[in-house]
Amino acid sequence: xxxxxxxxxxxxxxxxxxxxxxxxxxxxxxxxxxxxxxxxxxxxxxxxxxxxxxxxxxxxxxxxxxxxxxxxxxxxxxxxxxxxxxxxxxxxxxxxxxxxxxxxxxxxxxxxxxxxxxxxxxxxxxxxxxxxxxxxxxxxxxxxxxxxxxxxxxxxxxxxxxxxxxxxxxxxxxxxxxxxxxxxxxxxxxxxxxxxxxxxxxxxxxxxxxxxxxxxxxxxxxxxxxxxxxxxxxxxxxxxxxxxxxxxxxxxxxxxxxxxxxxxxxxxxxxxxxxxxxxxxxxxxxxxxxxxxxxxxxxxxxxxxxxxxxxxxxxxxxxxxx
Amino acid sequence: xxxxxxxxxxxxxxxxxxxxxxxxxxxxxxxxxxxxxxxxxxxxxxxxxxxxxxxxxxxxxxxxxxxxxxxxxxxxxxxxxxxxxxxxxxxxxxxxxxxxxxxxxxxxxxxxxxxxxxx
Numbered sequence: 417x418x419x420x421x422x423x424x425x426x427x428x429x430x431x432x433x434x435x436x437x438x439x440x441x442x443x444x445x446x447x448x449x450x451x452x453x454x455x456x457x458x459x460x461x462x463x464x465x466x467x468x469x470x471x472x473x474x475x476x477x478x479x480x481x482x483x484x485x486x487x488x489x490x491x492x493x494x495x496x497x498x499x500x501x502x503x504x505x506x507x508x509x510x511x512x513x514x515x516x517x518x519x520x521x522x523x524x525x526x527x528x529x530x531x532x533x534x535x536x537x538x539x540x541x542x543x544x545x546x547x548x549x550x551x552x553x554x555x556x557x558x559x560x561x562x563x564x565x566x567x568x569x570x571x572x573x574x575x576x577x578x579x580x581x582x583x584x585x586x587x588x589x590x591x592x593x594x595x596x597x598x599x600x601x602x603x604x605x606x607x608x609x610x611x612x613x614x615x616x617x618x619x620x621x622x623x624x625x626x627x628x629x630x631x632x633x634x635x636x637x638x639x640x641x642x643x644x645x646x647x648x649x650x651x652x653x654x655x656x657x658x659x660x661x662x663x664x665x666x667x668x669x670x671x672x673x674x675x676x677x678x679x680x681x682x683x684x685x686x687x688x689x690x691x692x693x694x695x696x697x698x699x700x701x702x703x704x705x706x707x708x709x710x711x712x713x714x715x716x717x718x719x720x721x722x723x724x725x726x727x728x729x730x731x732x733x734x735x736x737x738x
Numbered sequence: 739x740x741x742x743x744x745x746x747x748x749x750x751x752x753x754x755x756x757x758x759x760x761x762x763x764x765x766x767x768x769x770x771x772x773x774x775x776x777x778x779x780x781x782x783x784x785x786x787x788x789x790x791x792x793x794x795x796x797x798x799x800x801x802x803x804x805x806x807x808x809x810x811x812x813x814x815x816x817x818x819x820x821x822x823x824x825x826x827x828x829x830x831x832x833x834x835x836x837x838x839x840x841x842x843x844x845x846x847x848x849x850x851x852x853x854x855x856x857x
Contacts, residue, residue: 494807494826495807496807529809530809530823530825531823556846556847557809557846560809560811560823560846561822561823599845599846599848600848601815601841601842601843601848601851602843602848602849602851603848603849604848604849641849642849643785643849644847644848644849700784701784701785701786701806702785703784703785703806703807703808704807704808
């Protein structure tokens with residue numbers, strides 16, 4: 417289904433982004449819920465154009481471009497994808513082929529499959545070929561057995577607590593959050609009191625016109641609680657971000673692209689570079705989905721994000737590895 | 739032949755009396771452990787524990803086997819037991835030596851929950 421839409425802007429907020437008609441259409445399509453589900457990644461009320469066009473415009477505008485990758489699950493070797501290193505390399509090729517070179521990468525977790533040192537090593541080695549700085553947040557697969565000690569040693573030395581941090585790039589404020597620690601029986605992802613207090617403090621000094629990008633592994637909106645696809649205390653985090661005109665939330669975990677727009681907050685989940693997972697509730701469990709080998713790369717992907725100064729929302733562009 | 743039968747008939751009430759005596763002194767659990775020490779299997783399939791609820795006697799060893807393509811853990815709510823991460827086909831066993839209700843979950847996918855009642 418996604419094979420026809422590769423390299424197209426799937427959710428373009430810059431050109432005709434959150435226009436009222438488009439937004440309402442989206443809401444109508446989604447029914448009474450506020451959930452905007454992309455069928456194959458395409459939201460019909462948004463215009464589609466070529467990724468290369470955007471790349472050219474973006475470069476001319478001299479703004480910030482970065483790429484989000486997610487869920488590389490290095491070490492996974494089951495039928496859904498026996499070669500996750502190969503598909504991660506394909507993602508790197510895709511990144512290196514972008515007409516507007518990204519300034520850096522975000523990896524939204526599940527770098528490894530079993531938190532093994534050699535799995536992290538392999539990912540680091542493959543991502544080196546981008547020549548870009550990579551900012552990581554952990555997925556639950558990265559903090560197995562040691563409460564995330566290894567993850568913090570590798571990627572979070574300057575981070576606070578379980579690995580949360582923030583940084584600025586060209587006037588955009590980036591916030592990496594950790595919602596995969598101390599999960600409770602029957603619950604969803606959790607940020608926890610300490611991290612929420614840090615977040616409140618972190619954004620207090622910022623002007624409300626500062627564009628905010630929040631990235632974390634598990635979605636910070638409730639996608640499908642029966643499968644644990646949500647974060648218990650995300651509402652509190654979003655409350656601290658209410659004053660900002662533009663908030664973009666980038667997540668992984670669910671191995672498919674979904675988007676929801678709520679006021680000035682755009683939520684987006686990225687595809688995995690390893691294997692797809694079923695749509696919410698469309699299978700008995702959220703386990704890896706096996707697709708015919710020739711279709712695999714069409715359901716994996718990267719997310720290219722572009723910020724144009726003066727425009728409110730960031731353009732979030734998914735492209736498959738096919 | 740006739741003599742042996744009588745011994746059995748006489749012995750039966752004596753054993754029963756002995757069991758009653760022991761149980762009177764809080765020894766029923768111990769005798770059950772010796773008499774019924776057993777193993778029970780729980781399969782992890784499709785992100786769920788099967789059976790999700792188990793009732794066993796004291797001394798029973800429960801073994802969880804992960805049959806999913808995704809790793810899981812078995813962690814008791816009260817931290818009585820905690821497995822390492824279980825990849826596909828890996829197992830974790832725990833022997834329940836005290837009566838009680840033990841809720842547990844997968845710490846990676848906390849929506850997966852189960853319960854062992856030990857009597």
